[in-house]
Amino acid sequence: MKVADIMTTQVVTVRGHQSVAEAVRLMKAHHIFAVIVERRHDEDAYGMITELDIISKVTAYGRDPKKLRVYEVMQKPCIVVNPDLSIEYAARLFxxxxxxxxxxxxxxxxxxxxATDILLKGDFLESPKEQYFEQAIQKAIQEARQICAEKGHASADCRVAWDIVEELQAEAAHQRAQSLEKTALEEYVEEYPEASILINLEEWCSG
Known part of the structure; x- marks a missing residue:
């Protein structure tokens, strides 16, 4: 799933010159904890004012929200997300x-x-990414072994097939925040020493 699949499309916005009191009124009316601050022009950045901004910068000091403007309290620029970003990476960004x-x-x-969208609308309970990667890696390893057996270890197709395996394993390790003790390619070379050209080629290309 992607961010676009779970995001809220009905977005509440406010202008920077409006009062903080107006931002609070919008939050109460729509039962939300953050309001996006509109851009002044196409090259401007979006801002955001959240309940925490108001609590920590206004309420905590007894300031009058009717006299304060949104631009005095907001976060700008704020962190933004691409709609094509996977839910896992959006969660990691958060x-x-x-x-x-x-x-x-x-x-x-x-x-x-x-964060509520990710928790309640995401598919991480039904389809954990770890499970997906494990299945994809095993399938890629089988395909790489078959291609190399048919076309030879020195073939470009063999190299490309193992590149796919290496990329998948690297991504899976990154998801788990763990390093790989031994890659599938290294295990394959131990089994077929004549395939060492694949590792030597990789070392030569990298420097």
Missing amino acids: ANTGIRCAPVIREKLLGMIT
Whole structure:
């Protein structure tokens, strides 16, 4: 699943010159905890004002929200998300930055994604990415072995097939935040020493 599959398309916006009190009124009316601040022109950045911004910068100091403007409290520029980003990477972005929501933008504002969207609308319970990678890796290994047996270890097709395996394993390791002790290619070369050309070629190409 992608961000576009779970984002909220009905987005509430506010202008930077409006009062913080108006932003609070919008949050209450729509039962939301963040409002996107509109751009002033095409080259401008989107901003955001959240309940935490208001609590920490206004309420905590007893300031009058009717006299404060949104631009005095908002976050700008704010972190934005591409609609084609996978849910797993959106979740990682949230975890790494500590944000709870982000505008979804491709040239223009398309929607908003929140931590609640990821939790309630995502498919990570039914289709964990770890399971998907394991199946994809095993299939790619079988295909690479078959191609190399048919066309030879020195063939370009053999090299490409193992490149696919290596990329999948690297991505899976990144998802788990773990390093690989031994790749499938290294295990294959141990089994077929004559395939060492595949590793030697990789080392030669890298420098």
